[in-house]
Amino acid sequence: MSRQLFLYALCGSQRQASTSRRLLEALRRACPEGITIEICDLIGDLPIFNPDDEGERTPAIVEQFAAQLQRADGLIVSCPEYAHGIPGGFKNALDWLVSRDEVPFKPLMFAHASHRGDLVLEQLTEVLQTMSLRVVEPAFLRVPIAGKSDEAQAAILLDASESGALQASLGRFAEAIRAEP
Template structure:
C-alpha cells in the first residue's frame, strides 16, 4: 500500500532553544518514517501580543506566515511544558492568534510530551484546542519523560526512543489517523 507523503508542523510551547519539549520535537524530526516530514515552528516568539483590533487587514505579517505554515501542514504536533500549572503565555498567545481564523478547524493534532508530569497543561491544552475545533489524535500521544534529566541522560533516552521505534511508531499512528480522515 502506497501512502501519500505527509507534512507535519511542530509547535513548541517553550521558546528556549534547549528546552526538553524542543529536543523531543527534534528527535521526532530525526525519527520520521519515509514519507513524513516535520518542520519545527520558529515564529511563536516573534508574534506580537494578540489584539483582535489587529486582525483582518491589520494582521501582522508574522502572524500571516505562522497561519500559512499551519494551513499547508497535514497535521500539527504540540510539545508544551507546564509553567505554573498552566500554558506558557507565549504559546497561549500564538493559539489566540488562530482562534478566529480558518487554518485550524478539524486539523489533526498529536501531543508529544517531554515530562512525567504536566497533566494540568495537557488538560488545559486539550480544552483550548478542542474549543478551536482541532482534532486531537489520542492514539498518537507520545510521552517521553526527558525533562529534569541531564543533557547526557536526555540524549541517551531520545536515542533509545528513536532506535527502539517508539518515536516512529507514534508518527505512524498519527499518519494512519490523518489518512483515515482524522
C-alpha cells in the same frame, strides 16, 4: 504508495534548549519515510494578540504562521507546564488563530517531554478542542526527559528512537490523518 505528509510542530517553550524542543527534534530525525516535520520558529516573534489587529491589520508574521499551519497535514504540539498552565507565549500564538480558518478540524498529536505536566495537557486539550482541532489520542507520546542531564536526555531519546517508540507514535498519527476522507 501513501501520500507524503507534512507535519508542523509547535513548541510551547521558546528556549532553544528546552526539552519540548529536544523531543520535537528527535521526532523530526526519526520520521519514517513519507513524513516530513518542520518545527515552527515563529511563535516567540508573534506580537501580543489584540483583536483590533485582525483582518486587514493582521501582522505579516501572523499571516506567515497561519500559512504554515494551513499547509500542514497535521500538527504536533510539545509544551511544558508553567505555573500549572500554558506558557503565555504559546497561548498568545493560539489566540491569534481562534477566529481564523487554518486550524479547525486539523489533526493534532501531543508529544510530552515530562513525567508530569498533566495539567497543561488537560488545558491544551480544552483550548485546542474549543478551536475545533482534532486531538489524535492514540498518537500521544510521552518521553520523560525533563529534569535530566543532557547526556541522560540524549540516551533516553536514542532509546525511544531505536525501540521504535517515536516512529510508532508518528505512524499512528499518519494513519489517522490518512484515514480522513
